[in-house]
Amino acid sequence: MPKLLVIEDGTEYFEFAQAFLRPSFTILQAQSGRDALALLATEEITALLIDLRFDRARPEQLLGDVQQTAAQLFCQDTFRATRYLQDQQGVFILAAARSCGHAQRAVFVHDFPARRLENLRKLYGSVEAVPTFDAPAILRCLQSQVTK
């Protein structure tokens, strides 16, 4: 059975996947970017379901360079940079996964503006977004990857 890796800082996505996607996938969970990369290295993952915001993650758990982000975007303000990394952590994890050669389809539950989704696809290849926890729509996105 194809394996779906759920990446989030809580358990909501995992519970959702267990309740509604399990018939089609074996569900695995990672609660940090590092855990996700470890699982990607050891398991044959078919697709990724990623939370964008990691509000509950501790700064040391975040992927991304705080100092560099602070210098580039926030006038050296590391507090704002940390918050930014939390708010966008899902994409930073995806970037790290791609840089390690993991090209699986990634699905976000987020209402990205169309232009931003275009940008994400330019940067990271197969990326989908579903605005709400719409189980059939998420399943369609994930399964189209499986059938390819």
Added chain:
Amino acid sequence: MGLAPAVNRATYKTPLDVLLPTIGARSVGLLLVVLLVAGLQLTGCGNRLGPSTPAGPDAQWTRAQAAARAPELSAGYFEWRALDPQSGAGRDAQARLVQAEEHYQHALQLLQKGQPGTRETLLRGKALAPMNPALFLPLARALHAQENDFLAMQFYRSYLRSLPDSVDAVVAAQELKALESELTALSPDSMVTASLPRTPWWRTAAAGLIGIALFLGLALLLRNRFFWQRGISLAQVALQSPELQPALAYLIGTLRHELLKHRIGAASQLVRSMASQKHSPSEEQRRFLHQRLFGGTPLAQAWKEHLQGFSRALGAGHQLVRSDADFAAANRAVTSLVRSENPLLRGQSGVLLTIAKAEQALLVFDERLAALVTQLQRTVLDAPLLHEAIAAVRSETAASQVLLEELLLLPPPERIEVAVCQTDLLLVIKNLLRNAITAVGKSPLPHRIAIDVVLQLLPTGEELVRLRVHDTAESVLSLEQLTERSALGQRGLDLVRTTLRLYGGALALDAGLPGYTKCVVAQLFRVLAAEAATSADSQAEKNVDA
């Protein structure tokens, strides 16, 4: 004891006096407890099983569930415990008792710590399974510790009635007796009332509660149905007070993300699909739905906190549920959802449709908020705006005295919108330009300045708008001057930094275009078109290829 202690103890309360503050103060949740205990008093129901009649496990389970529907917290407890744990119903009952016990213990802890949420937690437990009556005793003691002596007595009585032969029964009876005699002796009018025929306390309490409930119901009805037209809507506030727009945008974003996406949106599709299923949803699906909607901070409290955030931003007394039709409708939907919690846990038929209706109303609310956000603080950063800033600065006395060989304006490559009030954006541009002109004026020739706007794609897929002001001044601007509150003479930069920060942006320093010595950059995140992203595969492939 005589009357003297009553004079010394200012905190004395008659039973009704105890009850009323309980309704109004932090332990509002205990109102439920009163009702549940009152239910016991009114019905006189016990919860011990009589000699059980022989019946099949299914019939026993049906009876046990029926018993648990009585209002008292522990109603049906012994019937549930008596079910054969080897049977399917018995296993289910045991599992729910264990699950409910966690809620009851948590409620007890909240009560002991004087924290809010007791009512909701007890409700969650009650919706799952009856409470072990042994918990009446610690609850009674916790209430006594909180000086809710009136309620404490009722819990002591419930405990003794339910478990008269328990090990702690003797101690509980002594504690109850002490409490009763203390309250009786402390009553300032006990000497008078003792000789008068007494109205049972529960009648007084029930009458008071009914009166309060009627009053509150009427007030809510009037407020929600008729009075929301008063005041002005959020959209009007935003229009009339642009200075509030950053705060409103933030509050709307938080409300949409935390409540409308992660709670309501997370459940909406599930509710619809579950409501349309021919067969009943699985226990796992129901539990997930319940957890999404009602887990964590109680829904009513979460909603209230968001409303309070808006009230703080808009000014004390501004109640959006009264002044804004969309918020009023959302408020009704949230109330409807809150009322659906217990029926959902019980698997009551029809509740999914009620939840689906409320969810739909909240999704409409979300769409309206999203539409409102797109109207907030949007400014197009284009050539006319830059020309306006240049003209304004060049008309100033100091800046007009600097002879510039060139002031080059390179317009943005495409239409760019930023989430900044236009007045503030002009303030930023004018300050940067003024600083540049002043600096080149103090430097030897050439005196050249250029302004351009470039876009930078970030790893997050967002786009950074970089408004750059290049100059040929000799003076070097340090990073510290950009990042720290500066001394006299740098107030313009302070203002720019603060303004940009307000809108999520920042100041930066760059090398500048060829032929210029440096450039100061105002960075802001680009507002991307608001239309929802599609997930069509063909679109994805097209973009990837591109």
